[in-house]
Structure formats: C-alpha cells, structure tokens
C-alpha cells in the first residue's frame with residue numbers, strides 16, 4: 561500500500577529502538593528483566609513491529625493498556641509475556657487465560673471479579689498486583705493511614721482461587737521531574753512499596769517472582785528502584801531529556817513534502833482568521849500536514865519545521881489537512897522538497913516544549929492516516945497504512 565507514501569509519512573527507525581534497548585540493557589544489567597511498554601500502539605510507533613523487535617532482542621515482558629491491545633499482539637504472533645496495565649472488563653477473563661495474558665489487579669473489587677470469572681472458566685489468570693504508593697490513580701491504596709488495610713487487601717487477592725500473583729508493581733508520579741521535593745517523593749514511594757512487599761510476603765510466606773516500578777525517569781536516575789524488572793517506555797523510543805543524556809536515538813522521524821508554493825504581496829492574510837499577515841512579499845509553501853495527521857493546532861504560527869535549508873517558520877493557523885511555512889529566503893526549497901516535522905534534525909522535545917506538552921503526546925497523536933515506514937540497516941523493511949482499504 562503505497563498510495564500516500566510521498567505525502568506525509570512517519571519513518572520508524574527500528575535500529576534506533578534496538579540501539580536504545582541495548583543501551584538500557586547495559587545500564588540495568590543482565591539480572592534485571594526488561595519490560596517494554598508498547599501501549600497506545602507503542603506510543604504511535606506500531607506495537608506489532610516494536611514488539612517483534614523486542615522479542616527478537618530478548619526483552620522479557622511487554623505492557624499494554626487494554627485487552628484489545630494485548631490480543632492484537634497475540635493474534636500477530638507475539639509470544640512473550642504481556643501485562644495489561646489498565647482496566648479489563650471481567651467478561652474478557654476467559655480470553656486472557658486462553659491467550660496467556662497477564663492482568664493488573666488494581667483493587668479488591670477487581671480481584672473479586674477476576675477470581676470469580678477465572679474459577680468459572682476453570683482456569684488460572686496470571687496477575688500482577690498494583691500498589692498505589694502516591695500516584696493516586698490505580699492500585700491498592702497503602703499510604704498514610706491505609707498501610708494495614710492495603711497490605712491485607714493484597715494478601716487476600718494473592719490467596720484468591722483462580723488468580724496466580726506472579727508480580728507486584730507500583731508507578732512513580734514524579735520520577736521524571738527535577739527537584740529535591742520530586743526526588744523525595746519518589747524515594748518515599750519506593751520505600752513504601754518495599755515495605756508493602758515485605759509485609760505481604762511475610763504474611764503469605766511466599767515471595768513475588770517479579771517486583772517492578774521503574775519507568776523512564778527511574779531507569780535513568782534511580783538504579784536502586786530496578787528490583788526484578790524495569791518498565792521504560794519513552795526512553796526506549798529515544799525522546800526526552802533522559803534519552804538525550806544517555807545518548808539514545810529518536811526512533812520516529814515525521815516527514816512531509818511541499819505541495820504548492822505561492823508568492824504573496826505584502827499585506828496578505830494567510831490561512832483561517834488572518835493570524836499571520838505578510839509584511840513583505842512572501843514565499844509560502846503549503847504542506848499536506850494538519851491536525852488530522854496529528855499536528856497540534858496550538859502550534860499555529862509558533863514553531864518551525866525543518867527544510868533542507870534549515871528551519872522554516874510556520875505561518876498562520878494549522879488546518880485539518882494542511883499548514884503553511886515561510887520559505888522566502890530558501891530558494892532551493894521547491895515543490896516536492898521534503899520537510900521534517902520532527903525527528904533527527906527538528907527535535908521532538910523542542911516541538912513539544914513549544915506546544916507546552918511532552919513528546920509522548922506528539923508521537924501518540926500521529927494519526928492512522930499517516931503511513932509508517934519501517935527501517936532496518938538503512939533499508940525499508942515494512943510499511944503500514946492503517947486505513948480500511
């Protein structure tokens with residue numbers, strides 16, 4: 561399917577992901593398991609391709625956010641253990657058992673439901689118990705006055721028929737923020753997590769096989785939190801400050817092409833609302849890349865995109881399917897010239913900062929009408945267009 565490949569496309573460099581995996585592996589050591597977070601279609605990179613690569617590289621676990629995301633991987637031949645981090649309706653329990661998918665247990669109500677469904681199905685559901693140590697989202701609440709009730713709730717879940725508690729985990733809320741108060745918060749969460757584990761293991765007289773908590777920020781900054789397994793997402797894809805510090809490589813490069821060029825006289829309003837008005841004769845290039853492709857409209861008239869002659873300023877409002885750049889002083893940029901939206905030359909981190917967001921949001925936003933082109937050893941190994949055709 562190549563119909564739109566030269567319009568706007570995302571190049572996914574599998575070598576970069578492999579390189580990042582190897583670097584993170586070196587950092588964590590061979591005794592610590594590696595879980596690759598591939599939720600949200602691997603942050604927009606394509607969960608099947610990324611999971612196949614991780615399986616080949618010897619990663620230990622994958623994590624997704626829903627049963628659909630997990631089943632998509634199984635149906636496409638992924639054999640590694642997969643953990644569902646988020647909510648799964650109890651009706652799906654038989655399928656999780658059938659497909660060998662691990663489910664997070666986030667509270668007593670869920671433990672009860674999943675246990676009952678597993679017993680009814682005559683099988684055993686592998687689970688990881690989630691502990692809320694301060695993220696205040698999912699998990700058994702264990703902080704402040706809730707330590708004893710949290711611990712006894714977890715012990716109860718571990719003993720339920722139909723459930724096999726292979727692991728226990730928590731999630732850090734501030735490990736990727738810099739500041740003493742943030743560091744203290746992470747340390748508190750970790751200290752509480754280990755105390756919960758000790759108390760539960762003592763009451764059960766049984767040790768969890770896999771204890772895990774380290775996301776990207778903790779992998780980069782807090783080696784003491786690695787325990788049995790780490791759980792990076794963003795770091796694997798090579799974005800953000802920590803990836804930069806570790807010399808990792810950005811996996812995705814978004815590209816588009818100049819579709820039309822016009823020269824407008826002074827005083828011409830460009831795009832919806834006339835947010836930009838030319839102050840001299842201005843050469844404007846129209847790019848087939850808009851908010852329906854995943855561009856954030858809040859970047860209108862703000863950022864620059866990268867041409868072969870360097871950064872070109874975005875002019876006027878970003879439309880659904882198009883945006884405009886100023887190429888007045890870039891005579892060699894012509895119809896058909898490639899423009900990098902973000903990637904190796906135009907850092908996604910800078911673009912995210914300009915939009916007041918994080919790189920996660922920009923790669924997740926790349927929409928399904930943008931074809932992904934996969935590279936390995938400098939060659940195209942796969943192409944995917946996610947439209948129904």
Ligand SMILES: *Cc1c(COP(=O)(O)O)cnc(C)c1O
Nearest residue numbers: 597645731775776791792793794
């Ligand atoms: C998304 C997610 C991660 C990965 O976070 P990064 O910041 O991308 O490393 C880890 N654990 C949980 C529970 C998550 O939801």
